[in-house]
Amino acid sequence: MQAKSVNAGQGASWFGCGWGLFKQDFGTWFVMFLIFIGIAIVLSIIPFIGSLALSIITPALMAGFMYAASQMDQANSIEIGNLFQGFKDKTRMNKLLALGGLSLLASILLMAIMFTMLGGSAMMNVTDEGAVDPQAMMSAGMGISMLLILLVALFIGMGFLYATPLVMLDNMAPIESIKTSFSACLTNILPLLVFGIIYTLLAIVAAIPILLGFLILIPVSILAMYCSYKSIFH
Numbered sequence: 001m002q003a004k005s006v007n008a009g010q011g012a013s014w015f016g017c018g019w020g021l022f023k024q025d026f027g028t029w030f031v032m033f034l035i036f037i038g039i040a041i042v043l044s045i046i047p048f049i050g051s052l053a054l055s056i057i058t059p060a061l062m063a064g065f066m067y068a069a070s071q072m073d074q075a076n077s078i079e080i081g082n083l084f085q086g087f088k089d090k091t092r093m094n095k096l097l098a099l100g101g102l103s104l105l106a107s108i109l110l111m112a113i114m115f116t117m118l119g120g121s122a123m124m125n126v127t128d129e130g131a132v133d134p135q136a137m138m139s140a141g142m143g144i145s146m147l148l149i150l151l152v153a154l155f156i157g158m159g160f161l162y163a164t165p166l167v168m169l170d171n172m173a174p175i176e177s178i179k180t181s182f183s184a185c186l187t188n189i190l191p192l193l194v195f196g197i198i199y200t201l202l203a204i205v206a207a208i209p210i211l212l213g214f215l216i217l218i219p220v221s222i223l224a225m226y227c228s229y230k231s232i233f234h
Helices: 010-024 026-045 049-073 080-087 090-124 140-161 163-170 174-187 189-207 214-233
Strands: none
Touching: 010 026, 010 049, 010 189, 010 214, 026 049, 026 080, 026 214, 049 080, 049 090, 049 163, 049 214, 080 090, 090 140, 090 163, 090 174, 140 163, 140 174, 163 174, 163 214, 174 189, 174 214, 189 214
């Protein structure tokens, strides 16, 4: 599957598309999002295993949003149970869980790189008294380390951005979906940058009423990502 290159203005229209899907049945979308948050909170309470499980099943849960969005986009009704659509087909479920495992491994790799580079920089700037020199820590070497870490995180994010809908809606293999997602992001840097800037501005507004705005912004942003997937791949 080849990704299309879209113009920068599409980055703004995706939010309009996401909002259009959300307002068609905001009650169902809102409950689905609350259930997702509830699952995340419960699993996060369980030490170690819970966090690992959450990382692995998150793509399957996000696939439910993608499936429901595609159904609504085709003028079909949606239901709360669509959140678990990723678990209803064994083939897709296995692919989505594998995708979650790959995401977990990528996160561990990023953390290892971060600790290695920042830890190495810290060790190089230890004073004779055994303390870390703060000014030295802010040197060019530390700046380069931070930049490299951010680049690695960006590349990982690009690889997984569209992997879930590609697996769920196009039945793509996990590794292939990551490669395709990365290629699509490279091809559409400008619209994704516009999308990111708009999200940042909306997040500032959403944070004003004691973060309550995120209860709307996050599900709308998830649906906007579906719209971007449709725009780029179909």
